[in-house]
Amino acid sequence: QSALTQPASVSGSPGQSITISCTGTSSDIGAYNFVSWYQQHPGKAPKLMISDVSYRHSGVSNRFSGSKSDNTASLTISGLQAEDEADYYCISYTSRNDVVFGGGTKVTVL
C-alpha cells in the first residue's frame, strides 16, 4: 500500500490560514468519502480532528475544516494559533478494504 502524499511541512504566522493537502488515487480518496485527519503533538498519541472528509470531531475547534476534490483531500486551519503547531496526518479507506495514512505534515507557527 502506498502512503498518501502530504507536504512535509507547512508554516504560517499566528492568525493566518493554512491548508494541508493529501493526495491519493481513484482507489482511495477518489473512491470514498472516508477520509480523516489526525493531529499529533510530540510524544503524544494522535488525536482525531476531522472524519468522513469534513466532520469535526467532538470538541475540535471550528478553526479546523476538511474538504475533498477528486483524489485530493485538504485540511484547513484558520486563525492559526501556537497550539496548532504539531504533525498532521490524513488517512483514507481503500478499495483493498484497508486504510492508508499520509506521510504526515509538520505545521510550524512562525
Next chain:
Amino acid sequence: QVHLAESGGGLVKPGGSLTLSCEVSGFNVRDYYMSWIRQAPGKGLQWVSYISITGLTMYYSDSVEGRFIISRDNAKNSLYLQVKNLRPEDSGVYYCARQFRLTTFDYWGHGTLVTVTS
C-alpha cells in the same frame, strides 16, 4: 470513561516474537472495529491491522501479512497483536485504537514500544 492501555512491548532480536496487549475500559471491544497502528521512531503513522465487530474478519497491511495476528478476548475486554519473525523495520510505538468508522479512530492508547535489534 474510555481508556486503552497497551503493554507487552520490549527489546527483541530479529526473528523474535512478542504479544502486545491492549486492555480496554469504558466500552466493549466486541461492539467496535479495533485496530493496531504503529509509528517508527521519528516517522509517520502506519496502519497495521484491524479486526471486525464480529471478530471473524481481520485485515493486515502488506508489510506484516503472514507475520502478525490480531485477536481479541471479549471476556477480558482486550485486544492483542501477536508479532512474529520480527524485523528491525518493525520497531516503533504500537498503538491500539477504537475504530468507530472506517477511518475514524476516536480513542487511542498511549502506545507500547517495540525495538528490534541484534
